[in-house]
Amino acid sequence: MIINLFSRVVPAIALFSASVMMAQNYQTMPITSGLTADVIANGIGSSTVSTNNDVDGVSYAFVAKDFQLTSTSAAITYGIPLDGIINSVVATTPGLSFQLASLNANNSLRLAAVNDVGTLTFTAPKAVTKLYMLAVSGSGTSTVNVVVNFTDGSSQTFSGISLADWYGGSNFAIQGIGRIKKPGATPAAGDDVPSPEGGTNPRLYQSELVIDAANQAKPIQSVTITKASGSGLPNIFAFSADAYSDCAPPVLQAVSGITANSALVSWTGNAASYDVYHSTSNTTPTGSVTPTYPGVTGTSTTIGGLNSNTTYYYWVRSNCNTATGQSVWSFAGTFKTACSTFTVPYTENFDTTSVGSNTSTNAPSCWAYLESTSFAGYGYVAASNSYSAPNSYYLNNSTGTAGSQMLVAPPTINLSDGTKRVRFYARTGTTGTTLVIGTLSNPADPASFTQIGSPVSLTTTHTQYTVNIPAGSDLQLAFKHGLGGTSRAIYIDNITVQTIPSCLEPTAVTASNVTLNTATIGWTAPASVPANGYEVYYSTTNTAPDAATVLNAANSVTSATTSAPLNSLAADTNYYVWVRSVCSGTDRSIWSESATLRTGYCLPSSSSQSSWLSAFSSTGSLIDMAYSSGSSVAGGYQNLTATNNKIINAPGATTSVSFTAGGPTCGIGVWVDWNNNLTFEASERMFVTNTYITNTSGSITVPAGTPLGSYRMRVVTDYNSTAPSNACAAISRGEFVDFTFEVATSLSTSETSLKKKEITVYPNPFKDILHVADIKDVKSVTVTDVAGRVVKTIDNPTAELQLGELNAGLYIVTMNFKDGSKSTVKAIKK
Template sequence: MKKLLFFCLFLATGIAQAQVNAYTFTQTSGTYTPITGGTVLATASTANDFDSQNWTLPTGTIPFYFNFNGVFYSGLTINSNGFITFGSNLPQTFNTVPLSSTNQFAGAVSAFGGDLNASFVSGAIGSELRYETVGSAPNRVFVIQFKEWRPFYNLSTTNIAKISFQIRLEETTNKITTVYNDCGIALGTLTNTGSRQIGLRGSTNTDFNNRLNSNTVSFGSSTAGTSNSSSQAFSFASATPGLPANGLTYTWTPPTCLAPSSVAQTGATSSSADIQITAPAPVPANGYEYYYSTSNTPPTSTTVPSNSTTALNVSIGGLTAGTTYYIWVRSLCTTSDKSGWSPMGTFTTLCNTVDTIMENFDSYSTGSIVPTCWDKILIGANVTQSISSSTPASGTRNISQYNNTAGQVNIVTLPPLNTVNAGYQLSLKVRATQPSVLDIGYLTNPFDASSFVVVQTLNITNTSYGNASTIPFPTSVPASARVAVRMPPQATAGTIYWDDVRWAPSPSCLFPYSLVASNVTQTSATVSWTAPIVAPAGGYEYYYADNSTAPTATTVPSGITTSTSVSLTLSSATTYNVWVRSVCSSTDKSEWSPAVTLTTLCNAVATMTEGFESYSIAAIVPSCWNRLVAGSAATQAINSTTPASGSRNLYQSNSIPGQTNIVILPPFSTINSGYQLRFKVRASLAAVLEIGYMTNPADESTFTLVNTLNITNTSYGPDTIVPFPTSVPANARVAVRMPAQTTSPNIYWDDVNWEPASLSTSDISGHKNGISLYPNPFTDVLNISGTAEAKNVLVVDASGRIIKKIARPGSVLQLRDLNAGFYTIIIEMNDGTTKSIKTIKK
């Protein structure tokens, strides 16, 4: 009874400790010894028998316990397609790919896995399946024999191929052998080719040990398979790849020394890590060797190990703080018998401790990460944590957490702190998409979620950021604890976001918050803020700079005020950062607040020339310009696609109605002084571009049209000129709008000039060589004199396009249908000469 109990325990501990990919393969040329006794399972009686069939041999059929892949068996299942399987889950009867199959059997041995069938044709083939145990204990062999099986599915009775093979399972050594014989044409002629899966598979198809040869390599020259679907090609038509030779023998020998199944981290400091090894069965007599590195390149059999141990729990010292290491372990069964290396494990040392923290996450990319030296514990399928760009409190990033399922864990752990029990406080800004709770506390073990201790629970009802939440930490916190933020499971909770995290001494003087910039002009701006709960007796100091370098405690402030706002005198077209701190007394001042950023407006200019050459290729506009681009189909950029001059031009595209694409030029002091916009323009297809002005460059509804350009040229030509009327409001900005066009044209423009209108005195008066036009500018009617010899009158718009032709003109030209703008009137005379006069329609 004791022996039986020991054996059952041995069986249990042996489960899943080995992998078939660790078996050793050998190939020999031996002798095929047919079995004639034992038990016959199937005898063919027709030309097509036993196509896709299983035969299950119950436990006890094998008269000894055969260990396959670390598990003992005395029964198995035979499939008619040339393979056997182990375990209670049976293969599908029609399975023709036993090694790559996802069927959940415990393991497989495939001698010639493919679409086979049995057959009986008198005088040619007589298929039979039998098994028999040969030899004497403890060296018995259980043999499964496929005799004269068709090597590929075939119903012919005149052209017949056949193959015989055995699967042999050895007692004691647990070796597996496949032996082949009598493979060839039994009747007629055949030229069939194909491939078969041959080898071993473990409990999943990721654990395999199989053979491979292509149709250009001899069947007897196979190599190790490279994937679970690798197979051996065969041919009845050519010597290469040919067929298995009589007596060809494949043997797979299980390892005698098994590797540990895993290695995991159980603890760490900044210079050491605690590692736990999962032992194989049987446990190696001489312990283990381990190898670790900051590289994930696996060691080889000749790699010098880092150290050895006889214990399953190992402490590794002399490590670098805040570093991830990779580790592998192998068993030492004897001095000469070592296992392969275990699957790779990882461990990470803790970061060096710090006194304070100020983190707004802006230096990190978005994704399921935490900052350097922070940690997280996420357990469960419905738990998420990331650094997100979704509406942060400041800058461009914040942290998000989500957990809606009981029993799941979502904890973010701050870096190690020297001051965790020094009376410091944690402050952070928090919001949630739905009412939620957030636990603030600490972990006594940063790897164990159950060691979390709550200091304060925040009830979050605000969906946008407001004032910071401040949580003082008691001095009773263990010195080795880590401050942590936990989102407990909440079925109705939304996503929680938090930002602007500070760990600092609990101050006696609190800094102001919610800085806001307003009334920004070219040379000034107002910055206001909210006073802390206890207003400082000495008012506030402020500091501003045209860079992002934050002031320190010793920085000389730019000024002081007793108000909660200040007006600053600044330079135009400059970005500033402004910080404020409270002055509670001459010796007690708060930390500087988070900065507010503002950019002053540009000074208005009288004229402008812009070719975009000094700008990079990007979705930008030049300095002091603005852009109003909204919608997935609206794009604008400075690019290098065939400019009119130099290497850059400006590009616009807009193909969906309701979307916005407007480029706004810098402020002009001459916006209503009779100036004109002159530039070159082209389009990839016929397109429309609107020239106008905006009284509010942030509001498309303030756009007023001056002229519509119908662009048909695909390459740059003469300048396009758009005069601006003197009625434009003085605070307006010139704007170029591309309305939505479903034909999806691309519009390019370059060499932009804002300049005085180019009409001369004689042009405006409308007289040329006896021809007179009046009034000029005109409203609807243009009078013309001296037309007795005129043949035609052509009206040409600012882009050079003829928009109206009047044959045999009279003395009055009706031009009511023209848009306001600049036009050239060309008079073609009967003698072939032409005269042109520039004019303006109001």
């Protein structure tokens, strides 16, 4: 049996990590005397005021974060920390830090020449196992010798310690702290200007001095440092230590008594008392950290005041009756507090939980995947088949046809008091697969499952289900796979546990009879039909209504039945619709799940517009069109039905059409919605290519008996299809353009006027000059090639268009009239 109880009680043993090493007793070693130079510029004013020396012998010093040349100078974001604490980033000494001396006084032991020597005396002598030196060498590397002086008069010598140049060295404790050049007698332009030095320089380095075992119990009084060799200038800033103790740390035992806000931790040892420290971070505490529970007598204590469903880390150290007093901190222990019992309502949509797999089952925090011993199936959060993107919960029984697998909800207050219900969406990959809803008396035992009602028979479409939870004693809800055949997949999403409302909401909201401006909304009545009917709210944004939403005549209607008409809708617009029950003047249900509708034709799209409809023209109609474009628009869809781009022809008549694809070759298809039902059916595809083309031609025949009127015509240009078959697709490259195809037996006055504006050009083909038959109302002429590129524009043209510079080929010549209308013809240059 697999139990995956994320953030329920961790099994009753503490979780120890082998990668967490025993904590070190790091302590700073404050210096009381021996520093000889102030090499850190700080505060307001010239660096010559706040320093008395440099780091490198050529006037460069460190800079602190508060340095400003004047009070109006821009603040810097780098530099030595103002508190002088350097937290080392050396990976082998996590938690080690150094304390610099005052930034307003000498803060470096500066050794300029070979054999220069200095002694740093510590404020409080300490016994240590390791000593750490924070130092750097300016203007090149150097080598120093260090003598560690103990309080009993003995010493230990460390020879040949190499110090890296303050630029570019390894094993640095800190980097990117910047520097500044101190002005000389004749200041230069770059003096007193702090520089971040690329954010990685200069640096301070950490050197480790391991104290011999025979000396580890001896307190260190001072260190004497001598420059041994090298061209660089040693600067020694601070020391820290791993303090010695002969007091053994305790050994942690299993954690017990874990609740939502406390845990009982215990250990073994024989010390007089113990300190306990806990944190949500697994950062090893330093020796100077303040314990959470100091001076605990005995070998256990309860850590309280914790947050539920949270991972904690803890350490214990001994307080011994010896001169050295304290042990180092123990190894780290860890535990996770239990989940608090959930109150209703609560919802889980699985979208914030990491995705699992069939070899790594998982569940959201405080939920669990539970299965019988050796069950073959699996359950986990999946990034697919969701009702609301991106995730759902996936159960698959694999070859398991007996036993149990289920998703277990968190413990819930008063779950089985007879007033609660669960609502959820679910679907299956095999129609008829069942999902069983029930409760558990023991969340770790599948056999404690009690079924509620009949199994839910799922379909391949996400459907919302509501199950009332009967009175009983169980606190945990479970969703159990109904098994059946092998490899039955179930997807669950958007689970809500809530109190059963006094006024029940309608379900299964749908839209039908949709036109450009109207629609009919229908729904299923709840089990208890509301006495005062229903309210229907609609919006062009997918924001669900709430208590603050004001219903009015522009966004809502009421109904006494299970349907309602919506009128005066905007054409070609997406709408979202919700319905609620009105049980009384003060009692309304929650809003239903939303339904969507579109008052118009589907919205296709293209992720790339590098291919498009460059030209589309017709001949032989009552009114012909000549469309051209040098590019597409973002999204790859244009609705041009409100323009003059239309064809007019009679029922049963045939129109000759020709097309040009912009960019590389494409497939082209044309649909006309002859039945005006806002859908482009397969039978309404009136033209299609059967190979990739740049230029092609064909015809469109108006079906005999087609009523007079206007019809939507959609042209699809698809880079990836020789024969486009879907007028509503989301394609990767191409364009969709909507035009009007009008069926008429004669022309109106305006259409006759438009017909008269058609211009004749000759000769065609032409050599150099193209003649225009009637130029008097033409304002300008635009000439484009078959790729849609404008190759020439002529303002205030004459009847003779000089086009001799054009290459041989087909061109689209557009006459732009003074009244804003256009006429387009094709012309061939020989």
